[in-house]
Amino acid sequence: MTERIEQLREASLKAVNRLSAERGLLVTQFYKELSSAQYSVPVQRAMAFEYILEHKSICINEGELIVGERGPAPKSTPTYPEINLHSLKDLDILDSRKKVSFKVDEETRKAFDEVIIPYWTGRTNRERVFANVGEEWKSAYEAGIFTEFQEQRAPGHTVLGKKIYEKGMLDIIGDIQEALEALDFLADPRAYDKREELKAMEITANVLIMFAERHAGELDKLAALESDPERKTELESMAAVCRRVPAQSPTNMHEALQYYWFVHLGVITELNPWDSFNPGRLDQHLYPFYMEDIAQGRLDEEGVKELLHSFWIKFNNHPSPPKVGVTAEESNTYTDFCLINVGGQKVDGSDAVNEFSFILLDVIEEMRLLQPSSMVQISKKNPDAFVDRAVRIVKTGFGQPSIFNTDAIIQELVRQGKSLEDARNGGASGCVESGAFGTEAYILTGYFNLVKVLEVTLHNGINPLSGKQIGISSGDPASFKTFKDLQEAFLLQLGHFIDIKIRGNNIIERIFGTHLPVPFLSILIDDCISNGTDYNAGGARYNTSYIQGVGLGSITDMLAALEYHVFDKENLSLTTFLKILGDNFEGHDELRAALLYDTPKYGNDDDGADIHATWVFDAFYEAVNGRPTPRGGTYRINMLPTTSHVYFGKMLGATPDGRLAHEPLSEGISPFQGMDRNGPTAVLNSALKIDHLKTGGTLLNQKFTPDFFKDEQSIRKLSQLIRSYFRMDGHHIQFNVVSADTLREAQKHPEKYQDLIVRVAGYSDYFNDLGPELQEEIIRRTEHVSY
């Protein structure tokens, strides 16, 4: 890492997250003074985009090679009042909250108070959404049955393909004009809509060229003032880069990275899309430029890395925009889920790993930044050296890269109807979501609390926390004679709530399609231009809407406990059990211990528990998969929680698996915290009992202590563990290297950490089983492990 990169990285890490009123003010000004009803909605959105990028301040940081900031400075984060409006109280909360705070200065506060809030009150999309979804939806939403992604952010969730490396904005404008010329106002009833959308697209493409030219102008000025001749030349050549791209296609790595970065800023300035807009298969896109730069002697490896480092830091300068209200709990993080993909398959199905893939892995390890996050795609066709290299980064313990099964992703995408080629150009984004990069709008609609549905079932449609009837009457639990009666009642409630969720989403999708098109994002994703249709209205080649199932491990353990204790062993009646749950196990420690320690649990390759995981998964799949969306696409499921398992847990009382009221649920398809006692192969086997290929992604976390990665042999074995999981169609696995803090927690709450295995040379044992002195020793050792 060069000195200036170290400084830039340090500056990015130290930069204070601030709320910026810049975009809010510009968009307010535009809509208040300049927009006119004579323009169609898409054209107005394009004009707003133009107005913002024409007037926003240009920020060029000292020493950087890739330029452009969304706000006036690094980590200065805009708001999107047309989507959601921050109240003064929100600003105070953001400013003062301990975690994930955004500082708000007096001037910003004043701008909100005097300009932004007065104009947007009553005009935001959030208000529009809540006014339209209906009471049933709202009561389920408030009870924590589901969340809604598009309530505070725009539907994004797509990843860029290879388009910009082949086409400049001028080429894209040519494509738009061709589509405009092809419009047939006699035969095509949508010709007017298409024309307006295409006109809007054309405006936005020109805007990006203008935005780059503004940077070039600023770089000229800086170059003129620069006294260091080396930096002066550099600034001049950066200005030249900004004049070449995005107008024309890139000719070298520097141009390719700068082009992408302008595009990135465009997408996240146009609206605040959920989430993860990112360059996707970076090793594939950049490899030709890398080879050419090296061959021509334009760059050496260090120069390549310096550019990449500079690029990486840009992502880290851009935290996720803050939300409004108290819903921060849903996803309380600065990360905006950009996920760089490395490895996988080429479009012809061959091994895509190249020497540049390894360089990117070096960069990931060297940067150790929250953003961009990174993943490796592992196909059976990829070499072991690549897997081992990734595991060696995993062992450094910063949670990257996560590890994905390319062969499963391709099968998932093909099953959904994508062409094999488009599937091979895909990967995973966000947390674990499969997508066809450059051709698919795969929108996450919200997390779905499977556990809450069971709780409501156990109370005949009533939410026990509020006493309100939110579900249907599915039967008095006292009347359940068999476990099957319970299952049937659950299926009724599940169908009911999925219908509510989908009904609401069908409204929300149309709201965005009608009122908030994204012409700039639309020029990037095929086939929006040739369809003359916006990304938010179904213009992409593939359109998918996902509902994310949450709490699989928890609900499996709950069903296993109910079947085992109530119906099989008849240890207690369901009525008694529910009473004990209502009392949050007060005075029933022995029952709780039996539930935690002596009841079949998901994650142990125990069919007695896992059969319920398969059953719930299939029921959820049947309720959702294949239903049509208003964008002309299809509803699908995936199994990931981000941090919603914490929020959903708060919305629940005590549960039959022994979990206390308001505690978190299991995450992804991982076992409930600490309940897996048979080691990782058993966890993987349990997780493989659901059919991953029917999803658009599953998330599995595995904890390891640092000892596990001690020698080359262990690293190999972890790689082999991954290969085995993927051979059996597992979608994703992430290894968390546990810290000394976690081990201290395990000493305090052994019941939550039954899975922690500690390795000592030649022996291993469960952490819980060790004597206190030995536990202390292991903790000390973990503290001192430094890689």
Next chain:
Amino acid sequence: MSTVDIFDIKRFAVHDGPGIRTTVFMKGCPLRCWWCHNPESQSMNSVTVDVERKLNGKSIKGLKTYGESVDLDGVMETVLRDRLFYEESGGGVTFSGGEPLMQYAALESLLKISKRNGLHTALDTSGFGRKDHFESILKYTDLFLYDLKNIDRDLHREYTGVDNKLILSNADYLLKKGARVIFRIPVIPGINTMDDELQRLLSFVDERKAMLEEVHLLPYHRIAESKYARLKMKKQMGDVKEPDASFMEGLRERFETTGLKVSIGG
């Protein structure tokens, strides 16, 4: 249906032979090694002990039983669940204990069934068994993880309770028959770390190096201490410290003079 007495089946065992393995821990051992880290294995009988389960700072009594009789089919059903992991990693099944040869008939059946299912098999043994037993399992056993504790007979008798004559002659028998053997030397301070005893161990290995590929040095560890307390068994090792990393490295270098691959830990 034949059964086997086991006290644990450990999956993702990564120290008991190549690759990812499942280790079946069989009950019963004729030895009484002072440092034994599986003291619950020694008796053929099952032992039930009280365990404390902590919940919110409270202690709730529970029971834990070491040892149960299981159908051989039941054992194999568990073992076979991870066969893809074995295939992917070059792993398989390991029978350990205790001394698995204490339940010779069951062991032979398990090895035979494992081989029929195409698994790689390893036997973790003290070597204290009948020669004809070794002879008949030879064709079903791909790898012997063969313990060498003391070469000096008196030391061996003192610290393990048995004579080592049979153990050493069985080792030679297996090597002569061309079996794949890894010598595993537990490194126990004060018991086999005296210089002359180390030299004897080294010579024993060195004389047989042509027939060996690997040696494992397993440093003594206090990991089992809490088990002794739970089982109310006398801990004979007292406060013996674990050998430090530099001692182990020195030892590795010494054994590497044989030209064999030497690893610390499994």
